[in-house]
Amino acid sequence: MPAPALKIDRLSKRYGSVVALDGISFEVAPGELFGFVGSNGAGKTTTMRIVLGVLAADSGAVRFGGEPVTHATRTRIGYMPEERGLYPKMRVLDQLVYLAELHGLDNTRAHQAAEGWIERLGLRERRRDEVQKLSLGNQQRVQLAAALVHDPAVLVLDEPFSGLDPIAVDVMSEVLREKAATGVPVVFSSHQLDLVERLCDRVGIIQKGRVVACGTVAELTSAALLVVSAPDAPCGWAGQLAGVRVVADEPGRTVLELDPGVDDQRVLAAALATGVVREFRWRRPSLAELFRNVVTGSGE
Numbered sequence: 001m002p003a004p005a006l007k008i009d010r011l012s013k014r015y016g017s018v019v020a021l022d023g024i025s026f027e028v029a030p031g032e033l034f035g036f037v038g039s040n041g042a043g044k045t046t047t048m049r050i051v052l053g054v055l056a057a058d059s060g061a062v063r064f065g066g067e068p069v070t071h072a073t074r075t076r077i078g079y080m081p082e083e084r085g086l087y088p089k090m091r092v093l094d095q096l097v098y099l100a101e102l103h104g105l106d107n108t109r110a111h112q113a114a115e116g117w118i119e120r121l122g123l124r125e126r127r128r129d130e131v132q133k134l135s136l137g138n139q140q141r142v143q144l145a146a147a148l149v150h151d152p153a154v155l156v157l158d159e160p161f162s163g164l165d166p167i168a169v170d171v172m173s174e175v176l177r178e179k180a181a182t183g184v185p186v187v188f189s190s191h192q193l194d195l196v197e198r199l200c201d202r203v204g205i206i207q208k209g210r211v212v213a214c215g216t217v218a219e220l221t222s223a224a225l226l227v228v229s230a231p232d233a234p235c236g237w238a239g240q241l242a243g244v245r246v247v248a249d250e251p252g253r254t255v256l257e258l259d260p261g262v263d264d265q266r267v268l269a270a271a272l273a274t275g276v277v278r279e280f281r282w283r284r285p286s287l288a289e290l291f292r293n294v295v296t297g298s299g300e
């Protein structure tokens with residue numbers, strides 16, 4: 001049976017006078033790897049805590065297969081909290097077995113699952129160590145194992161990649177891909193936009209508690225940018241052109257966004273008026289460029 005979709009439906013949340021969530025909505029389909037990105041304080045952690053039920057929304061709902069999430073369905077979510085929630089003095093294996101049993105696995109199955117994830121995440125040598133004695137990266141691997149050990153039907157991870165070395169990033173990426181490939185909706189937050197771009201099927205950009213852009217990376221980055229290398233051009237040469245916005249301006253190289261209908265040959269003429277033009281080409285923006293555009297509206 002395929003796992004149900006996770007739907008965040010118009011959630012709002014205030015902390016006193018601070019509006020943390022302002023009607024945020026998005027959906028993560030079964031088998032989809034969804035990247036949740038936004039500036040500091042945009043509302044990512046608040047959203048994830050509400051999904052987990054550790055925080056109540058003022059209004060809106062979290063739905064799982066169309067039904068509001070209940071205490072029973074919540075136990076089917078695998079969660080990696082931002083503040084990490086392990087018992088520092090418990091040994092790795094004991095901790096994972098304990099968590100699996102808490103989620104309803106009997107002792108034998110809990111051991112099998114814990115050992116399986118220990119092996120998969122390269123923690124075999126550490127399995128008898130107290131969590132507090134592990135490096136931060138290894139603690140994070142244990143935290144991932146803790147989110148997975150009860151074979152969840154939904155995976156929600158708050159900045160799982162922060163602080164990981166490149167090998168651990170690869171392991172984490174593979175595991176998330178594999179989990180999604182089994183039909184589970186997987187959502188994770190991250191500030192590492194290159195990674196999100198590479199890994200995710202879809203991305204939601206959140207700002208001030210609302211989703212301001214959502215789609216596949218290809219959809220989000222379809223509006224092309226114009227790269228112009230004009231080594232003699234004075235800084236800011238393109239700033240006065242009507243319908244043209246400067247996305248990046250380095251000495252001799254400028255990246256521009258043109259309003260619909262603006263003739264790029266007019267831009268080329270303006271560039272040539274400053275001297276030689278070595279490069280004049282269209283390219284897709286990166287997710288990081290798009291993010292800056294969307295979030296600051298200025299491109300920088």
Ligand SMILES: Nc1ncnc2c1ncn2[C@@H]1O[C@H](COP(=O)(O)OP(=O)(O)OP(=O)(O)O)[C@@H](O)[C@H]1O
Pocket residue numbers: 015018019020038039040041042043044045046047
């Ligand atoms: N316990 C709290 N009390 C008061 N305000 C809070 C509390 N938790 C979060 N906030 C505020 O709510 C807003 C959203 O915070 P949240 O932690 O959800 O953002 P975030 O997107 O996860 O940020 P980051 O990328 O920095 O982790 C921010 O303005 C934050 O200051």
